[in-house]
Amino acid sequence: MKRTIFTTAAAMLCSTAVMADVNVGNPMALTGPIPDLVAPMAQAIDLAAAHVNAQGGMFAAGEAYNIIRADSACDPVAAVDAVTKLINVNSVSAILGPVCSGSTIAQAESVSFPAGVTTLSVSASSPAISEMEDGTDLMFRTAASDAYQGVALANLAMEQGITEIAVSWANDDYNAAIAAVFAAAFTAAGGTVTANEAHEPSKASYRSEVATLGSTSDNLALFAYYGSGGITLMRNALETAAFDTFIGADGMLSDEVIEQIGAENMGGVTFTTSASDPTTPAYAAWAALAGGAGVPASDPFVPNSYDAAFMLALAIEKTGSDDRASVSAALRSISSAPGEVILPGEWAKAKSILAAGGDINYEGAAGNQDFDANGDVAGLFSKSSVVDGAWSATLLK
């Protein structure tokens, strides 16, 4: 009995301490196969929080908007651990994005859905995420589904004159899903998939995989994370001259690839990624803010990360408390019409409209960020190839 009283008292103390601020849990793949991609995304999230806190903070009392970061390591197990801690120990109001699709799905199914906590992912793009909810409305993302990117990539391949291609994908939720979409779209567009094989991530050698696939085609569609085998597979393919043309998606688009493989060897490489339209006023506002803070504005998923962190703050501000249950509905309300248009960084303006009981419509750096019924957003994609030793991106229309 004594113990119960003590625990209750301790719990009350903790919760009052937490009440003073708004806490949002932020599991990011800080270690694991893609740390290079994640570092600027984390910077963008911190920048959004800094903007909120510098322009009056949360609610009438000006409470701090805290991002509590944890490491999800791009790994389902690590993500479940990290999110369990964030929800149960830090009592966060919402989860702001596990980066990888596998982590996002795992943490949602085993932790955040049962706890009734909303997840707003910054970059998880697997098509499987669209249909994982059953009656609830707790899963949102600011990055477009690969159901679209796979098709964009297939069209790009056809435009480049590729008619037959071998497909190799890393055996995880993200890469398996985009490879399936790509293979279906490529076949539908009249191309031939000569071989379609999974590979185990993080092996020391992929020479046998490359040999098996290489005897069927000179073109390879490679779906992998650069840090868990993608670079090794590509190097093995180039060493054995099995392939000369490579296409792929987000997971491979890192400077690390150029540095390790060498720009001179990467003439036939094109990767697509989720991109923003640089002509919108929202993007211009974001580019100015990011430039001032030294954040790379157009890197993959960096604007999406800023949008997610900013929108979550808007949603919590709209509910007027850090109650978990109402975040989801508020997120839909602040992101879509009707309402006054809010651009990245305009926290003070949004706060005063919300305080007066008005409606707002956030237009994000990465796109208009209007969620559909599945919590997905529409997206644009760009293709990148190596020009003068660096990635050079072109928007795909």
Added chain:
Amino acid sequence: MWNSFGFEFVNFYFIPGLVLGCIYALGAIGITLTFSILRFANFAHGETMMTGAYLTWTVMAVCSGILGISVHPLLAAVPATLLVVLLFLVTDRYFYKPFRKADTIKVVMASFGMMLIIRSAVQVIWGPNQLTFIPGIAKPNPTLMDWSKSVDLLLLIPNKHLFIFAGTIVFVMALSYLLNRTRIGKAMRAVSDSPDLAHVTGIDVNQVIRATWIVGGACAMAAGVFLAMDIQMLETTMGFRMLLPMFAAAILGGIGKPYGAVFGGLVIGLAEELSAYPWLGDGPLLSPGYKTGVAFAIMVVMLIIRPQGLFKGRSF
């Protein structure tokens, strides 16, 4: 060039399997020695390999950055080996020695903790990002290519693989000399057979333990550097990923048998690569996605039908 049977099999399945096997073999030697003399499964072995590769990279970076000379990884590995051996001795003194008289499971857990500590320390010092060990792609050795073409068997072997083969042969021969011809080597074998009896006959058991760490550390170091030379990059889980196949190799060869570990390493490496060869029809025999499973399948079957391993090691 894809048409001839021998060309594809030798260059894309057999030689890569042999390279992987050499790396497994060197790592498994350290594991099997620790197991036979100190009597525990050292989970931190893979991290030692990884640390060795990072230290070698650092020596190379210092040489090219400050002195302006680029050093071959095998040369840079020499000073790095000293540091790795020192790391081994320090961890033994402060983390394993206190448990020497305790249950085996405690020291196994200590090594598991050590694994996490070392990996995190490396992440703190060198960062979680991948590092480029050697940039670019490795072209096949031209001399070997021309020569092999003249005897009608085109071999495409890059220099890095020739170094790995040569290095492994040198290491195994040196180890064989050490264990069979030197006093300390014989003492190591005696302690492996029976520590109490060895102690009674006047063998300094602590000295033998130190020697074990030095030999195991040097082999782990070589395995780590060879691995980094092969994949040409460094990342903090590279050693951990090799750990389980290396255990499989040690078990296959027979725990406590260094030659068994070498043989087991080669078998596991070859089995992993050859399982994806199109033995029947056009497709791979087993999808390459299941490569890792092959090593485990061999280990499990071995533990069931012949737990003492091929070379009649200790069974538990």
